[in-house]
Every structure is written in structure tokens, then in C-alpha cells.
Amino acid sequence: MLGNFKYSNPTKLYFGDDAMSYLPEALSGFGEKVMLTYGGGSIKRNGIYDDVIRILRECGKTVVEDAGIMSNPTVDKLYEGCRIARENDVDLILAVGGGSTIDYAKAVSVSAWCEGDPWEKYFLHMEEPSNRIIPVGSILTMAGTGSEMNGGSVITNHETKLKIGHVFGDNVMPKFSILNPRFTFSVPKYQMVAGIYDIFNHISEQYFSGEDDNVSDYISEALMKSVVRNSRIAIDDPEDYEARSNIMWAASWALNTFVGMGKSQDWEVHMIGQAIGAYTDATHGMTLSAVSLPYYSRILPFAIPKFKRFAIEVFGVDTTGKNDEDIAREGLCAMESWMKEIGVVMSARNIGVTEDMIEGIADATFLLDGGYKKLTRKDVAEILRESLNA
Amino acid sequence: MLGNFKYSNPTKLYFGDDAMSYLPEALSGFGEKVMLTYGGGSIKRNGIYDDVIRILRECGKTVVEDAGIMSNPTVDKLYEGCRIARENDVDLILAVGGGSTIDYAKAVSVSAWCEGDPWEKYFLHMEEPSNRIIPVGSILTMAGTGSEMNGGSVITNHETKLKIGHVFGDNVMPKFSILNPRFTFSVPKYQMVAGIYDIFNHISEQYFSGEDDNVSDYISEALMKSVVRNSRIAIDDPEDYEARSNIMWAASWALNTFVGMGKSQDWEVHMIGQAIGAYTDATHGMTLSAVSLPYYSRILPFAIPKFKRFAIEVFGVDTTGKNDEDIAREGLCAMESWMKEIGVVMSARNIGVTEDMIEGIADATFLLDGGYKKLTRKDVAEILRESLNA
Numbered sequence: 068m069l070g071n072f073k074y075s076n077p078t079k080l081y082f083g084d085d086a087m088s089y090l091p092e093a094l095s096g097f098g099e100k101v102m103l104t105y106g107g108g109s110i111k112r113n114g115i116y117d118d119v120i121r122i123l124r125e126c127g128k129t130v131v132e133d134a135g136i137m138s139n140p141t142v143d144k145l146y147e148g149c150r151i152a153r154e155n156d157v158d159l160i161l162a163v164g165g166g167s168t169i170d171y172a173k174a175v176s177v178s179a180w181c182e183g184d185p186w187e188k189y190f191l192h193m194e195e196p197s198n199r200i201i202p203v204g205s206i207l208t209m210a211g212t213g214s215e216m217n218g219g220s221v222i223t224n225h226e227t228k229l230k231i232g233h234v235f236g237d238n239v240m241p242k243f244s245i246l247n248p249r250f251t252f253s254v255p256k257y258q259m260v261a262g263i264y265d266i267f268n269h270i271s272e273q274y275f276s277g278e279d280d281n282v283s284d285y286i287s288e289a290l291m292k293s294v295v296r297n298s299r300i301a302i303d304d305p306e307d308y309e310a311r312s313n314i315m316w317a318a319s320w321a322l323n324t325f326v327g328m329g330k331s332q333d334w335e336v337h338m339i340g341q342a343i344g345a346y347t348d349a350t351h352g353m354t355l356s357a358v359s360l361p362y363y364s365r366i367l368p369f370a371i372p373k374f375k376r377f378a379i380e381v382f383g384v385d386t387t388g389k390n391d392e393d394i395a396r397e398g399l400c401a402m403e404s405w406m407k408e409i410g411v412v413m414s415a416r417n418i419g420v421t422e423d424m425i426e427g428i429a430d431a432t433f434l435l436d437g438g439y440k441k442l443t444r445k446d447v448a449e450i451l452r453e454s455l456n457a
Numbered sequence: 458m459l460g461n462f463k464y465s466n467p468t469k470l471y472f473g474d475d476a477m478s479y480l481p482e483a484l485s486g487f488g489e490k491v492m493l494t495y496g497g498g499s500i501k502r503n504g505i506y507d508d509v510i511r512i513l514r515e516c517g518k519t520v521v522e523d524a525g526i527m528s529n530p531t532v533d534k535l536y537e538g539c540r541i542a543r544e545n546d547v548d549l550i551l552a553v554g555g556g557s558t559i560d561y562a563k564a565v566s567v568s569a570w571c572e573g574d575p576w577e578k579y580f581l582h583m584e585e586p587s588n589r590i591i592p593v594g595s596i597l598t599m600a601g602t603g604s605e606m607n608g609g610s611v612i613t614n615h616e617t618k619l620k621i622g623h624v625f626g627d628n629v630m631p632k633f634s635i636l637n638p639r640f641t642f643s644v645p646k647y648q649m650v651a652g653i654y655d656i657f658n659h660i661s662e663q664y665f666s667g668e669d670d671n672v673s674d675y676i677s678e679a680l681m682k683s684v685v686r687n688s689r690i691a692i693d694d695p696e697d698y699e700a701r702s703n704i705m706w707a708a709s710w711a712l713n714t715f716v717g718m719g720k721s722q723d724w725e726v727h728m729i730g731q732a733i734g735a736y737t738d739a740t741h742g743m744t745l746s747a748v749s750l751p752y753y754s755r756i757l758p759f760a761i762p763k764f765k766r767f768a769i770e771v772f773g774v775d776t777t778g779k780n781d782e783d784i785a786r787e788g789l790c791a792m793e794s795w796m797k798e799i800g801v802v803m804s805a806r807n808i809g810v811t812e813d814m815i816e817g818i819a820d821a822t823f824l825l826d827g828g829y830k831k832l833t834r835k836d837v838a839e840i841l842r843e844s845l846n847a
Contacts, residue, residue: 069638071472079465082459084461309669317672
């Protein structure tokens with residue numbers, strides 16, 4: 068049954084290979100001072116940086132730069148960004164990059180004018196923003212997190228070894244996002260594949276929860292099928308515009324609150340993955356792929372009907388002569404084959420996890436209630452050990 | 458391939474059996490004068506009218522009423538509504554009802570302050586609004602048109618026998634909509650079924666166009682499957698909350714621009730259906746069901762792969778030992794069986810079309826380019842004759 072909910076998503080999207088030409092229109096509603104946030108040098112190498120700067124100047128904007136956003140944005144970087152935003156009293160934060168850069172921009176957006184420590188208030192205690200929020204716009208260069216159309220923001224504190232995501236409301240969602248699938252062509256294969264698995268897992272985290280048969284379940288299957296299909300094409304030819312555009316569009320809808328509306332959700336894979344990230348600084352999507360199979364195999368016995376449905380609807384498993392559990396397990400086998408085919412990380416060993424980290428990561432993992440079986444700390448340690456030995 | 462597009466949907470939704478309790482929150486951003494539009498007496502009989510009036514008063518609003526919105530809102534009624542809105546200088550139009558009432562509210566919203574004739578400007582010539590637009594909110598009592606989350610508005614001119622829909626942009630979409638599935642329990646079966654077929658057809662109009670394999674195709678199949686499944690449950694038990702809530706949620710997403718983004722679309726069934734509506738004043742969904750089979754049978758030979766896909770994905774047609782065209786045709790047979798099962802009108806005869814109307818309806822039908830085969834005027838007449846003899 069669909070539970071009660073509020074839905075609102077005010078992000079305006081400009082999608083396509085001409086999307087950048089709408090940047091002036093997108094900027095028109097905002098003040099003159101723009102803080103440009105971006106990561107390393109990739110947007111300078113591929114020309115996006117020059118285009119953005121030119122357009123900002125033509126639109127009469129004053130630009131303040133905040134570069135060097137790392138793939139797992141840190142608390143220290145957040146404090147620095149807040150200082151820049153505050154000292155320059157910026158009117159808009161324009162994030163140019165992937166999910167990390169946009170997540171970071173949203174963190175600065177709520178934190179810059181926060182009284183007290185934003186890490187404590189907005190991440191440790193998950194409070195709702197009560198202070199002034201600086202509007203954010205984004206120019207997306209990598210498909211995966213869905214940050215371009217949601218209120219999510221993940222920040223890492225290396226000192227306390229915590230990586231925490233806060234999903235803020237529609238007042239923190241980007242006001243606009245520019246989505247040009249061509250901008251994703253030059254993403255390195257490792258990052259592309261990590262992004263693809265991140266998309267898939269966003270959907271499965273919302274799908275593998277609850278006993279209902281809602282519109283959401285059908286939509287989730289549709290998104291997963293489309294991601295699997297287009298990932299195969301994109302692996303063969305990263306410049307296949309059709310595949311990259313469909314992956315980009317699916318990414319936004321996998322995590323813009325739509326498919327999760329009115330239903331329970333899991334998110335335990337993300338909890339373990341984020342704890343790994345806090346310890347190893349590994350690429351987010353690969354922390355998810357490394358623990359997914361041990362996790363889903365462990366919870367499967369508690370939700371055979373849903374895993375059977377997944378097997379049939381997403382991976383087209385043939386049911387002839389098989390019992391429900393066999394069909395369900397074959398679905399996970401098909402998922403495993405697909406994961407190996409596109410080349411995601413299947414063992415935590417390959418993203419820097421070592422035996423001596425296991426207890427610490429298990430301690431840093433939040434244990435949630437929404438999945439088919441609530442894990443214990445011991446379960447998490449066993450999942451990590453299985454992944455390490457995979 | 459996904460074509461270039463802009464996407465934006467600012468409608469805030471309150472969904473669930475407690476949705477009405479959010480009306481004060483929804484109203485808070487608007488001025489004091491509210492124009493309440495509604496149809497006949499049903500909202501007075503089921504108590505919704507009293508609840509709304511009470512809440513409006515508690516929120517300190519002044520209420521101006523505009524009742525009697527007919528199922529196919531007319532130009533004459535539109536002129537009357539414009540006069541009421543203008544004379545009272547209303548700050549918000551609150552539509553309580555189904556798609557007709559909300560369509561009408563949007564028409565008044567753009568037309569009240571229009572210089573010149575709004576029928577000519579906004580419907581005959583499909584111009585974009587340049588005048589002041591009065592914001593619209595809605596309280597939905599019937600699932601079908603998706604009007605609660607889109608910019609669409611259909612107005613009928615009985616004098617010229619034209620029924621024209623204009624899909625306005627996000628500036629005309631409702632600012633908020635209150636969706637309580639329980640409000641749809643008391644809708645008469647004929648109207649419920651017409652609404653369900655309207656939802657299904659909104660999706661198929663977007664689905665049966667183009668040769669691509671986009672996220673949209675998978676999402677459309679997901680929505681159609683969910684509508685078919687839940688329609689069967691709702692026919693057996695109209696008070697099954699799960700089924701009615703899923704139908705209501707699917708209706709909003711079937712026509713809020715999402716599934717059609719970046720792809721070509723057909724809409725010819727709606728063009729014929731609307732022409733029938735202008736002649737007979739029949740229930741919208743039934744005008745679509747009456748011509749769907751003759752239409753889709755006629756265009757099937759030009760898109761066998763898509764109709765085959767539809768057969769397999771939406772209706773689970775078994776492909777063993779069949780050629781592509783057989784599979785494709787079996788999909789339409791399965792659709793026909795489902796339509797008969799839920800009890801939609803299969804012959805134009807049963808919604809008041811007579812032989813002598815055929816040429817007139819064919820003349821009043823807009824011939825569009827987006828489908829798999831552009832119809833001629835003669836095709837339309839033949840489809841109508843087939844439907845008449847079905």
C-alpha cells in the first residue's frame with residue numbers, strides 16, 4: 068500500500084547536447100555573485116570550465132572560485148567552502164562536476180550561514196536547515212548519484228572516520244541542473260562503471276523493502292532493466308549517445324525521491340559502503356558493489372517472493388522446473404554476471420579494505436530497519452569478510 | 458535517442474488519506490480571495506465541500522464560488538468563470554473535482570486577464586500566456602486525466618463543434634494538489650473505468666511512437682502493467698485502498714510530461730476522441746476506448762516491433778512458435794480482453810455517435826505526425842465506422 072507522503076521536486080532540468088546554451092536562462096533569476104565549485108582539472112582539460120566562465124562573464128556575473136572538491140568531500144573542505152561563501156556573500160553556488168561536487172555545493176549551501184558547527188548540526192544530528200540557504204545550480208559531468216535532482220549531500224569526516232549522508236528537502240535541491248550526456252563521454256571507465264552501479268543500487272535499495280505491489284515496484288524494475296541494457300552498450304562504446312543519455316536520465320530518476328514515495332526503503336548497502344568510504348576513501352559506487360552480493364544473499368531467505376520477482380522481471384530468469392528459492396538465487400547470479408561483465412569491484416580487497424579494518428567499519432555502519440532483515444554488527448563484519456575473500 | 462528537452466514540474470503534491478489536513482499549509486503562500494470551482498453536487502453529498510469551506514474559513518480566506526463545471530467544460534462557462542475571477546480579483550483558484558474541473562480552473566487562470574478572446578488566443582491559436590496568470594490549486598476526486606500535475610486544459614466549443622486541448626507550461630501547472638485515494642471510492646463505476654482507460658491511453662499515446670529504446674519505454678510499460686493489474690482489483694472492490702492509491706499515483710505520472718520527455722509522441726486517439734466529444738458530449742475516456750482498437754489495428758503493420766514488445770512486456774503474451782506479427786496482434790487481443798473485462802465502451806454507438814456524424818467528426822479531427830502512420834481524413838472516417846459497427 069502506498070503510505071502517505073508529500074512530493075515536490077522543483078529542480079528545473081535542461082537536458083541534451085545543447086543544454087549549456089540554456090545556462091544564461093537558468094542563471095537569470097539569481098544575483099550577481101556566483102561561487103563556482105569544481106573538482107580537479109578535468110573540466111579545464113575538456114573545455115567545460117572555459118565555456119562556463121565565458122557564459123558567466125557574458126551574463127555579468129562576478130565569479131568566486133572554490134576548486135579541488137575531492138571525490139569524498141571532507142568536513143575540512145566544507146568549512147573552507149563556507150568561509151568563501153560567507154566572506155563573498157555569494158548569491159548562487161554553481162557546481163560543475165559529478166555527484167561529489169554537487170553534494171558539496173549543497174552542504175555549503177545550508178552550512179555557510181549556519182550558527183554553530185554545520186557538521187554536527189546537519190550531519191551528525193540530521194537537523195533541518197533553519198538558517199539562510201544559498202541556492203545551488205549544477206552542471207553535471209558524470210551520471211550516478213542523482214545529486215543533480217535531489218536534496219542529498221554526503222560529507223566525510225576522516226578524523227572520526229564517519230561518512231554521513233543527509234537527504235535535505237526540496238528547499239535544498241538544485242534550482243536548476245544542466246545535463247549534457249556528451250559531458251560524460253570522457254569520464255574514465257572505472258568512474259563510469261562505478262556510477263552505473265551506484266544508479267542500479269539506488270533503485271534496488273528502494274525496491275528491496277516491503278511486501279506491497281506498488282507502481283514504484285514496476286517503475287524500479289523498468290529503471291533497472293534500462294540501466295542494465297544501456298550499461299552494456301556504454302561499455303562497448305562510451306560515446307554511444309543513446310546509451311549515455313539514457314543512463315544519465317535514469318540516474319536522475321533513480322534518486323530524486325519519486326520511486327521511493329509512499330514505500331519503505333532499505334539503504335543498508337549504502338550504510339556499509341559509506342563506512343568503507345570513511346576508512347578507505349574508495350570510489351563510492353565500488354564500495355556498494357563490493358558488498359552487494361554478500362548482503363543480498365544474506366537477506367534473500369527473508370524475502371523470496373521479492374527476489375523471485377526481481378529475477379524474472381529485471382533479469383528475465385527462466386522459471387521452468389525451478390522452485391521459488393532457486394529462481395530467486397538465479398536472479399542474484401544474473402546480477403553477479405552483469406556486475407562482472409561491466410567490471411565493478413566484487414571484493415573489498417580491491418578498494419583497500421584490509422582484515423584489520425573490519426571491526427572498525429562494522430562499528431561505523433549504521434544499522435537500519437527498512438530492509439527484509441535488520442543486520443547485527445556481527446552480520447556486517449561477516450559481510451565484509453565475505454567480500455574481502457571474494 | 459532522447460531528444461533535447463527542458464523538464465520542470467513545480468506542482469507540490471500531498472498524497473494519502475490524511476492529505477486534506479495539509480490544505481492550510483498549501484494555502485499559506487497565497488492571498489486571501491479564493492475562487493472555489495467545482496462540478497455538480499457530488500462534493501456536497503460526500504462531505505468534501507463542507508470540509509473545504511471550513512478549512513478555507515479557518516485560514517481566513519474569502520470564498521467566491523463558481524459551481525456547475527460540466528464534464529466537458531465549455532467556452533461559455535469559461536467566459537463566465539473569467540468574469541467571476543476578474544470581478545472579484547481572486548488570488549487563487551481552488552478546483553475541487555476531477556480533470557474537467559481542474560482543466561477548467563487552468564483555462565480561467567490564463568484567460569481571466571487575457572486581452573481579446575481567450576478561446577481564440579489560447580485554444581484556436583495555442584499561444585503561450587503573456588498576461589497575468591492566476592495560480593491554481595486542486596483537490597482531486599477522480600483519477601484519470603493527470604490534470605492535477607500538468608499544464609493541460611481541454612475546452613469545448615459546441616457552436617463550432619471543436620474540443621481543443623492546450624498543454625500549457627509549468628507556469629500554468631497547479632501550485633499544489635491534494636490527492637486522497639479515498640475521495641475516489643464514491644466515483645460511479647462508469648466514470649472510474651473511463652478514468653482508468655484514460656490513464657492507460659495517455660501512456661500508450663506516448664509509447665507508440667518512435668523506434669528508440671529509451672528509459673521512457675520501460676517506464677511506460679511499468680505504468681501500463683500497474684494500471685492493468687490495479688484496475689482488475691478496483692473493479693472487484695472499488696474500496697480497495699491499495700488499488701485506488703496506485704491508480705491515482707499512476708494517473709499523475711502518466712501525463713505530467715515525465716514519460717514523454719525527449720521522445721516523439723502520437724496522440725491521434727485523443728484527437729479522434731476529442732472530436733467525438735465535441736459532437737456527443739460523451740465521457741472522455743470512453744471516446745478513447747471506442748476508437749482505440751480500430752486505430753491501433755490500423756497502425757500495427759507500420760510498427761510491428763513496438764507492438765510485439767507491447768504484447769510481451771505489458772500483457773505477457775507467450776511467443777512460442779509465433780511470428781512477430783502474430784505476437785503483435787495477440788497483444789492487441791489481450792488489450793481488448795482487458796478493456797472488455799473492466800467494461801469500457803468498445804463501440805462509438807454506445808456513446809451517441811450516429812452514422813450521420815461520421816463525416817463531421819472526421820472533419821473535426823486534427824491529423825498529427827507523431828504516430829507510426831499519419832492518418833488521412835478517410836482513415837478517420839473508416840475507424841469511426843468500424844467502431845460504430847463493433
